[in-house]
Amino acid sequence: MFEINTNPEYQFGTTLKCLVKMLPRDVRHNLTYWQLVENLLVVSNDSKPVEAYWSELFESLKTEISIGEDTFAHFNQEISTKSRSRSSEYFTPRALTELVAKRTAERLYYLDSVKPQDYYTILEPSCGTGGMLFSLVRYVYLTRPDFIPKLQFIVNDLSIANVNATTLNFELHLAKGIELRPLISHCGDAHDLLLKYESQIHAVIGNPPFHKVSTSSIDPRCAGRLMTCYSNTEEAFILNGELPYIHKAKASKLSALCELPETIQELAIRLLCPFGFTAFYLPSSILSNSKSRPLRRLLLEGSVNSNSISLLGVTEFPPETFLHSGTRVGVSLVETMVGESLHKTNDGVMMCQVKSIGWDSRQRQKESDLPKIEAVNDAILGSYKMRLRRGIMSQQPIKDILNNAA
Numbered sequence: 001m002f003e004i005n006t007n008p009e010y011q012f013g014t015t016l017k018c019l020v021k022m023l024p025r026d027v028r029h030n031l032t033y034w035q036l037v038e039n040l041l042v043v044s045n046d047s048k049p050v051e052a053y054w055s056e057l058f059e060s061l062k063t064e065i066s067i068g069e070d071t072f073a074h075f076n077q078e079i080s081t082k083s084r085s086r087s088s089e090y091f092t093p094r095a096l097t098e099l100v101a102k103r104t105a106e107r108l109y110y111l112d113s114v115k116p117q118d119y120y121t122i123l124e125p126s127c128g129t130g131g132m133l134f135s136l137v138r139y140v141y142l143t144r145p146d147f148i149p150k151l152q153f154i155v156n157d158l159s160i161a162n163v164n165a166t167t168l169n170f171e172l173h174l175a176k177g178i179e180l181r182p183l184i185s186h187c188g189d190a191h192d193l194l195l196k197y198e199s200q201i202h203a204v205i206g207n208p209p210f211h212k213v214s215t216s217s218i219d220p221r222c223a224g225r226l227m228t229c230y231s232n233t234e235e236a237f238i239l240n241g242e243l244p245y246i247h248k249a250k251a252s253k254l255s256a257l258c259e260l261p262e263t264i265q266e267l268a269i270r271l272l273c274p275f276g277f278t279a280f281y282l283p284s285s286i287l288s289n290s291k292s293r294p295l296r297r298l299l300l301e302g303s304v305n306s307n308s309i310s311l312l313g314v315t316e317f318p319p320e321t322f323l324h325s326g327t328r329v330g331v332s333l334v335e336t337m338v339g340e341s342l343h344k345t346n347d348g349v350m351m352c353q354v355k356s357i358g359w360d361s362r363q364r365q366k367e368s369d370l371p372k373i374e375a376v377n378d379a380i381l382g383s384y385k386m387r388l389r390r391g392i393m394s395q396q397p398i399k400d401i402l403n404n405a406a
């Protein structure tokens, strides 16, 4: 019913690429990713007459039957790696977006069974063209179509072309009859989301940019509240009461540069409501380098907004994982959740190493380890369920628990 797609030929959607061949040769040859998105956006809004072939292209996309396709990823990823490297536009291959989709959906289904709500907020702070979001739509569509109206997506990206591409992808899904709640989209720096959504989100998922930026480029109201923006992050977490006191902490200043995977991971945790969770692809170096120790300590021992943080699992992938986007980097899927109190349990962390993703360093197909890690998926889900149940029980008076059990 749902199988993770590890075919190296099919890591980004190819439909639009085939359909673009409908465009006249001269248009097709001079076409940039931005023009493609902009022209389709104009047609979809029906605001201005444009050449008929754009309408034809949009109509063909609407009638295309597949669900969960990220129509625009291919076009973005064809831009030179040099220009994409400025804002780390290296999109996540489908095999990895589908893994996050599966784990995210299963946790939401469980959350819904024990704490039902009208809808669940899922936020992607650096969404690209929406690959992760649409893999989630596909997984839910195939496993629990009744759950689709409960998905409230919120997306953000620094690039307006990417936000527009995600919006168009979303509209195409609505046109195909998928009953999603209206998309909430933002275009800007991911850190600004702290001002809008602190402690409100059920799931923050994604693959943040991996480069450094000047801390002064971040809104001071956000940088000042993210401890990973400080030169001595550990002291800053301790002074904030979010890491246990180990020595006399001294005040720390904002640093000149900050690492986006660290600041966005911290941001994601701060956006979570109780029992919310994160699933982020981060550079594997974060797991071992000494500079990232304070963030690791936060995930293992810390708290945010008086709620404990738990590290659920770490799944490591080989350097060839991102070859389709034009880069080689070791990444790990880091999954966390927050509890409803400072109550902390030592339940261990599920660690897993995926040695083969389904292709080799020359993108030739080889057997993937992903089908073999079902037990890890179950164990990470089990860990989330146990912490969630325990969290709920610790809030209930003992007499209610006994009454319920009777």
Ligand SMILES: C[S@@+](CC[C@H](N)C(=O)[O-])C[C@H]1O[C@@H](n2cnc3c(N)ncnc32)[C@H](O)[C@@H]1O
Pocket (backbone or CB within 6 Å): 087, 088, 089, 090, 091, 092, 124, 125, 126, 127, 128, 129, 130, 131, 132, 156, 157, 158, 159, 162, 188, 189, 190, 191, 206, 207, 208, 209, 210
């Ligand atoms: C590694 S890509 C991941 C895209 C998408 N999440 C995926 O998984 O395919 C990183 C994305 O972050 C965006 N980006 C870069 N800097 C950003 C920032 N400061 N705030 C928000 N998005 C940013 C880029 O435009 C790019 O789309």
